[in-house]
Amino acid sequence: MPIAELFGQQEAVKKLDGELLSGTLSHAYMIWGPAGSDRWRLAMALALAANCTGREGADASREGLWYCGECSNCTKLLAGVHPDFAVVRPDGKVIKIDQIREMQSRIALRPGEARLKTWVIDDAHTMNEESQNCLLKVLEEPPGHALIMLLLDEPGALLPTISSRCHSIRLGSVDRESLVEWGRRELGMSAERAAVLAAVSSGLRGKMERLARDADYFKVRNAIISRARSVMWCGDGGLALTTSEKLLDMLKRSSGGARGAARAGIADEASGDAIDGAAAEGAADGAAGALDGDIAGWQSGEDDDASETAAISTPEGACEVLAVYMRDVLAKSLGGGPDVLINIDLADEISADAERGRPEQFRRWAEKCMSTAEALAANANARLALDDLMLDLALLLT
Incomplete structure (x- = not known):
């Protein structure tokens, strides 16, 4: 099945799906765009598709970060209980260095069930300089089994040393006419x-x-x-x-x-x-x-x-x-x-x-x-x- 509702972000989905199919998936992605642009859903889509064992032998025509929804990794990820998936969010107004240090120590361990130890740093633009410098150490020598996704408003909020080590995925707005049609079709408005x-x-x-x-x-x-x-x-x-x-x-x-x-x-x-x-x-x-x-x-x-x-x-x-x-x-x-x-x-x-x-x-x-x-x-x-x-x-x- 495809991930739910990534309407209007076909370019980003196609890019990530192509990298996944070709075996060129990066260890770190910077998924950026304004709040409401589906950064979180795209991160979920990539986590599911990258760890889905049901993709093996699946119909090659299936696109759009397809995942089976039935394998052990899919069911646990969808339920929010997968031991190899974690999210870092601001503690108050900022992401603190202790949070990144914990991530640094845990991501070094090999995944127990999934293919990739997957971490999402939500509102990554709230990391202070200390936190970013700590994250830089992870990005400079990333474990081969790691997938790190930084979700943020715009890349200028990060140190250049951070953004340059992440593949940039930009999410934009959808034209008004298409969004009206989507609302009528999907939400019954x-x-x-x-x-x-x-x-x-x-x-x-x-x-x-x-x-x-x-x-x-x-x-x-x-x-x-x-x-x-x-x-x-x-x-x-x-x-x-x-x-x-x-x-x-x-x-x-x-x-x-x-x-x-x-x-x-x-x-x-x-x-x-x-x-x-x-x-x-x-x-x-x-x-x-x-x-x-x-x-x-x-x-x-x-x-x-x-x-x-x-x-x-x-x-x-x-x-x-x-x-x-x-x-x-x-x-x-x-x-x-x-x-x-x-x-x-x-x-x-x-x-x-x-x-x-x-x-x-x-x-x-x-x-x-x-x-x-x-x-x-x-x-x-x-x-x-x-x-x-x-x-x-x-x-x-x-």
């Missing part, structure tokens, strides 16, 4: 709902799948945007500071995901009630088709376990939401049509705001939102950062 989710997910199939089963994402997103819109051009610094306080309080209460969103009291705050209904339509139906049974037992990865609501229910995430909204307003003010918008379900609000200002202002606001998000990622004070942003929207600060 209406055309309207699929179009909204495909646009908001920016062409990332994994993100679209998560949105399909996240009933509160649009409520939280709309509440964030609604608060920002309430102070744009208002000229009232006091209102801006009050709005900042309310936004931060709402984010704290909604950060628990679906239950948190309900506690935050934002169920009726969406600025586009009719479209919000289409976006959230049938979340349970989407969830039913979101995960194929053959990977349900796997250890959860970034494409299968992350909550989009939780991701935006932080000050940093809220600023990223606002940056995308301002980008849409900028695009509209420059004459862009619906096909260039990301928040297509907020087209009326975007058009109204675009008519009130000039492109230069929207460009600066988009940049301000992103710089605020970056500052928050670097541990800036959340209240001060949001105060500054809301004052900028209210008073058009330079």
Whole structure:
């Protein structure tokens, strides 16, 4: 059987399958792309195909990192209980040197059951320099029975000495039209709902799948945007500071995901009630088709376990939401049509705001939102950062 849902990543799959068939599989791969681009599923696909004993004598026409799903290695990998497979994930915000040292000692041992001792370093961009230098020792003299996969946003986050020793596999976005068709076919969505989710997910199939089963994402997103819109051009610094306080309080209460969103009291705050209904339509139906049974037992990865609501229910995430909204307003003010918008379900609000200002202002606001998000990622004070942003929207600060 083929690995579940690697839609739109045929080039990466073909490359890895070719290396596996020709016996030229590398000991280390750097699988990179934005969260939601199916990095985790591709890592699962390679782990399965590389260790499947059922591939021997299988029909040569079978492609796409095929695995049998029935041999001992396949069943244990799919159940997440294989002794020769391990995952390293951030301990807090970073992957620490002790985690890599443990990997270093364990990967040196020969596999007990699988063909390859397989390790996945998830969010590898969170390794600090100490951890990367420790990993470098493994990559410089890799055991012949090892397969190491680093999953990350983009290779520039790693030391050149690390990235140069890994085969690079880049995962990209899928065109919007294809993703809409996939959502209709595989998740049973209406055309309207699929179009909204495909646009908001920016062409990332994994993100679209998560949105399909996240009933509160649009409520939280709309509440964030609604608060920002309430102070744009208002000229009232006091209102801006009050709005900042309310936004931060709402984010704290909604950060628990679906239950948190309900506690935050934002169920009726969406600025586009009719479209919000289409976006959230049938979340349970989407969830039913979101995960194929053959990977349900796997250890959860970034494409299968992350909550989009939780991701935006932080000050940093809220600023990223606002940056995308301002980008849409900028695009509209420059004459862009619906096909260039990301928040297509907020087209009326975007058009109204675009008519009130000039492109230069929207460009600066988009940049301000992103710089605020970056500052928050670097541990800036959340209240001060949001105060500054809301004052900028209210008073058009330079």
